[in-house]
Amino acid sequence: MPVTVATLLGSASLELTLHTPDARVDRAVSWVHVSELADPTPFLEGGELLLTTGLALTPEGTGEYVRRLAAAGVVGLGLGTGLSHAAVPAELVAAADEHGLAVLEVPRQTPFIALSRTVSSALAAEEYAAVTRTSTVQRELTRAAVAPGAPGTVVDRLARHLGGWALLVDAAGTPLEAAPPAARGRAGGLTAAVDRLRTARPPAGAALTQPGETVLLQSLGTGSRVRGFLAVGRPGPFSAGDRHVVNAAALLLTLRLEQSRALDSGTAALRAAILQLLLAGQTAAAGPVVAALGERLPGEPVQALAVLGTAEQRAAAVDVAADAAAHVREPVLSAELDDALLVLVSADGPLAGRLAVLPERVPGAVLGTAAPVPWDRLADGVRQARQAAGHGRAAGAPVTAFADLAGRGLAALLDRDATAAFAEAALAPLVAADRAGPGDLVESLRTWLAAHGQWEPAAARLGVHRHTLRKRIGRAGELLGRDLDSPGVRAELWLALHPPTQ
Template sequence: MVVQTVPLKDLVARVDLGLTVLCGAGALHRPVRWAHVSELEDPTPYLVGEELLLTAGVRFPSDVPAYVAGLVSSGVSAIGFGIEPEFPTVPSSLVEACEAQGMPLLEVPPSTPFLAVSQALGALLAEIAVREQRMLADSQRVLTRAATRVRPVESVLTTLAVVLNCRADLVDPASAPEDVASLAARVSSGRGPRSASAQVGEDHVTFDPVESAVLVVRRVTPLSPAERAVVAVALALLGLLRRDLESERGQVARLAASAVLRSQVSGVEKVLGPGPYRVVAGESRADYDVLAQRYGPLVSVLDGGFLALVASGVEVSGPVGVSSPVAETGVERAVDEASALLARALATGEPAYPAADLASLVDPVAAREFARRQLAPLLGRPELIGTLRVWLAQHGGWDRAATVLGVHRNSVRHRISHVERLLDRDLGTADARAALWLALTWLD
């Protein structure tokens, strides 16, 4: 069983406890599992590691350096010394021994019972448990949503990378990067461990088999137990998707080969009749299935979504980008237009058509420069741009934006606050919202 921990600094930060760090300020990142009260001269037989050892010095040790050395060897994270009634101040010999051996030492004031420290630690542990359960639930929702897109494997990997702030790759052991090839081969062989982790350079790397491939997750910091559970959700989805894709591979390859709309489109009039035509860009598997059933080879799986060539007057629904009407020779330009409109459609949940108002009156070059100038601090941060787009499209509604994004409403609030700080703008004003919405519209 994995026992949750709290960084020592979080306990020290509790103002109500009044704890004072006497030494070891550089080690406040240490994890604490529980608080243990002991007045024994040698409590080490009763310790298991990562405790905050609380003592008032009732049986103060005669050999203080040896006492501290025993606690260090037992894996104690810190000592909390309660002043009064035994000692009016923390003994200098204890401060010196802790400082010499790198043991954090906290002074517990007379007004703070040891029970209050234990209760505060319990409350912090409960907060972390709730936060991680919420993170796991949110991650399950967004990963499942990603699995319904047209390029489900790529979407799940991208979503996992965003959720865990990591790099996630599904690799063939035979062609895996050199630095992870050996472990990837062992994990996929079925003869060794079915999962593994290792330090590769500066990264903590985990390896998990997925059918004949291996999921490789790289991050600077190790994954927490809750984050490993998120990886397990991704593994289950990827396993199902890989099996489904194997059976569909031939059909998808034929469709993609015959229907890439950026290349020459032949026989359009036989399927759609005389022009003009529109290009539709989307991500939803359901929207793709509807159009594929109706238009067959004129619907193409491409770049994590799909493109479809449809008759100009066709009715579409759902979050799709729809181009202006074009002749057969204008399909290339229409693909670019529909793809750019898709981001707006995903934010609003409705079809997005070319602007027929103010946006259409602005010079495209000037509009693009305006957009990049307005959004400069956010460029390279797709999660913030995406959240801002959805939040504005949902008229600043936290719950509606959270539903569209598939995250908790507090995550939306946190991201929008970060956007406000980066842009140094109050997003509560109509002027700021209007300017940023136009900038997002013109960004692509």
């Protein structure tokens, strides 16, 4: 228990007398300070018991002296009598009553050092007790972290120690454990704070002060990857000891989550092998292996999703996919394939739709989705998903569906620089001839191709006779060394004349 003015009054050896019975005496004393200054407040922090013999006290200045002490947060004023003052001045008591400041009479036989020792010993005992309590709780949390049922047990012990609530959410913000269970409802109100903290390198923390409650939020993880978040709340502020307990719980939960990550790494090769079996059409052989992992294959039709990004981003995407699957109670298979993460889900369930927002949860990752396919056509679906993701990355689009590639046109699928180089080389003979002559070959070829090789419409658009156009196109064919009646050659020249601009 903290030492208070009442604690000192209860010590018979100090022989203190309270002259302001209406003043509060239950406020904690942070320290004892002795000063004979007329204004000692610049040297105070609040919470002190100020001791003085009253050398600077004057009848006319007493009111202002007490007002300043009360404004500075002094919890009590001890006046040593028998030196400057034979008794406590009445004007001091009146001013103290007005401002609610406790005034104690310290008799001549009680040295100020006795009060300092009493408060110092009490503070030391309180600090030792807090350290002991913190150490005890940390040991309990450690035992809970290695026991079956963790991390739920850790969250429960933490909430009970703090006399509040505790909530553990995954990297996507979905509640994993809560104590009491009603604390799950707190997740929605923490979304904005979690999103802000997600951008910081873990571990990072934030304190949210609300009316009648303080909430501490900490990210869990190592390196640049956030594994989850721990939120705890309780009425009033957190003591230093309680903050240490929260930090210890966050560390233990991080270790627990990282252990599961190590287990995930150990099964990554197995998952990749399962994917290879499925791509080879060996669905019957892959099924028992998946069952041995305690999982199920997604139901047909299957939708393949490809995630491109750094190793950390792909690892975070595995967590997001697993959390989303657990939320909707659907099977999911995630496995690495070369430089991409493949996520296989059932096309008929809600999981595919939930994963469409994966790049929002894993900033920087790119997602490509394929059309639903049966298991025996999985290789087609995986190819489509990877192609969609690749084109999305090139275009700066976080999510791209394979079906959308056709709607963008052929030019959108081509590399701009490579196509521009091809066009420059393919049309170079015509450009050179136009510079040296009338300058009508390139435009004539473009107009003729746009008219599907029909002479009359093309000649009319150019404002020339069809024989003139025939002569120009014949000349273009000679310079290019290509057969302009070939559909393939016409397609190449059309592309050269209309390169992508973005």
